[in-house]
Amino acid sequence: MSTARRVILAGAGGLALFLAFPDVGWWPIAFLAVSMFYMALRDARTRSGFGLGWLFGMAFLLPHLWWAYVAVGWIPWVALSAAESIAIGLVGALTARMTRLGTLGRLVWLEPAAFALLWVGAEQLRSAWPFGGFPWGRLAFSMADSPVARLAWLGGVPLISLAVALLGAILGVGLLALRERSVIQGLATLVAVIAIAILPIGLPLDGRAQNGEITVAWAQGNLANEGLDSFSRAREVTDNHRDATLALAQAHPNAAVDLIMWPENASDIDPREDAETAAAVTEAAQAFNAPLLLGTNDYTPVNGRYNTSLVWLPSGQALPGAAYRKQQPAAFAEYIPMRSIARRFSSAVDRVSVDVLPGEGPARIEVPITSLDRDVTVGPIICFEVAYDWVPRQAVREGAEFLAVQTNNATFGATAESTQQLAMSRIRAMETGRATFQVSTVGVSAVISPTGRVIDRAELFTRDAGIATVPLRTTLTPASHWGGPLAVGLELLAGLVALGVLLSRSRGRGRS
Structure with a gap:
């Protein structure tokens, strides 16, 4: 894929993600936005991946955090957006390196899962650091009207974000398959993403009074x-x-x-x-x-x-x-x-x-x-x-x-x-x-x-x-019980993926 196409995909994907959040609230477009980002990253060079990630983050966060401009002016607004986009840039760099070098080898089908872990790890990072973090703009917060939101009951915000990032990356794989004229694989992937996104609707949300x-x-x-x-x-x-x-x-x-x-x-x-x-x-x-x-x-x-x-x-x-x-x-x-x-x-x-x-x-x-x-x-x-x-x-x-x-x-x-x-x-x-x-x-x-x-x-x-x-x-929900340990576990897995990617060498799969 040409550099120009990658830049267009990353920039357009960031703008699309903005549309998934209130006030626009087109939550299904979040999956497409992530897929565009993932497609832009695949097989890119590491430095290019960081730049694409930072661009995606800026295209998303500048309009998403427009209220910061209204409150305190353009310098704090741009500085906040740029700083938060660094975490997304790290996701881009690691994902690009992983897919270009073939880090997972024969487990290439796990690349979307590795990307999703890196995304959630980056969200957790910027939610805690620096100065106590800034958790605004996490994928989960675009999902309040979606079936995926019910995952909050099970594992909280990190689990929702993981699901959106994973399904978005899988959608990206399907769209790339269609681009390469693998019609059956592409359509099957699209159907699978839709089906999996609907599954959480079966999770039990209970609103009955228990104590008056x-x-x-x-x-x-x-x-x-x-x-x-x-x-x-x-x-x-x-x-x-x-x-x-x-x-x-x-x-x-x-x-x-x-x-x-x-x-x-x-x-x-x-x-x-x-x-x-x-x-x-x-x-x-x-x-x-x-x-x-x-x-x-x-x-x-x-x-x-x-x-x-x-x-x-x-x-x-x-x-x-x-x-x-x-x-x-x-x-x-x-x-x-x-x-x-x-x-x-x-x-x-x-x-x-x-x-x-x-x-x-x-x-x-x-x-x-x-x-x-x-x-x-x-x-x-x-x-x-x-x-x-x-x-x-x-x-x-x-x-x-x-x-x-x-x-x-x-x-x-x-x-x-x-x-x-x-x-x-x-x-x-x-x-x-x-x-x-x-x-x-x-x-x-x-x-x-x-x-x-x-x-x-x-x-x-x-x-x-x-x-x-x-x-x-x-009653405590599963997320209230185990949300903390789950978040720590996802962070550790993200750290392991990042370490593995950084230490990896090309496996010579010949992807261009």
Whole structure:
């Protein structure tokens, strides 16, 4: 294959993968995108493979992460996309070398599986490093509406990504066979890919209540679309959420609500330290005479602050001991590594004047629920934490009966950031078998069943609120039990494949 064709395939494949994710959401095209990438890599030189992988990554991530440009400008946006694309470049280099040298010898039919392992290994790498990683744009997060998404119940996000990468590579083999006029082999491969992609629909997703039900009132207070300037309007944000809650209570005067839920940053001024804020959140809690789960900032540390979720009672005080501090702050958004160096590239880093400190887990809060005459364990997940596998898995292993994804999307404008996050929340619901609320300051807020189905949803930059009754569940899914060891196992296998490829010499298969 000519270099020009390889470049076109890699670039077009990256753009196609972008279309598989929200807001476009054409999930079947993810398989085609991966197949285009795999075809571009086969028998390429190692250096060319890295370049093709980096190109594929940039063609995908630049439009996928457009919200980063809207929030902080073009330099951080391009830098983030370029850095994340390096991991995909490594996949390209190793795959090209493997197929060109014939590393697997007579086991050539395992090359798609080796590619899939390398892909998942790269996803795991960039999900953890550097600065805690950035798991956005993993193949699994394009699959929320697909049968393949049900693999989340079995093995979590890594297993979904493995399946998509494997089926995409097999599809690439089939398309290459058709190109070489091996019609029967090509068509058989295409049929096999479709059949295998449908198989996970038989996996058992259970949404039944196991420990009672809880009725939650949620509020999306909204704010004008003014980007980073939203952070300078803390009292307005709190007042908007109070007003949305009061309007909901007036519309449903007889509703028996167990818990009220507000998003991250709904009360940036800590109600424990400010009387005016305390009065506003108390009024909201008293509207339904129910505890209020809200996001705030804790400035008590001398060397930073905590992004915190806490419970406020109708009596006008915080529930003692009922607080969660975000464990995975977002690098360059909530804290600035190497601040003096980062400032040379963007002055926006100085908007983060006080760094967020990592809290100590687990992600759980026990809330007294009067109707159940007991405490219910909530799994609070703050904003970008929903992209990290270990946070929701930890929450349910620590007893969370449902998940509360509290997020603030006000700085990302009318982009797909919030719907990309919603897709992640849906995958987490299936992965953990827990009802999940995604509650945002400006949208998209949603109520999600334990099977990943969206029950209710608010749109971007609208004031909205709702009441939903969801099941409480305690059973751990296979992914909750074994998702961590599975991820480690896949990483080790990917490492072995990479080592084998690097140490391999040509087996002289004569492929050109």
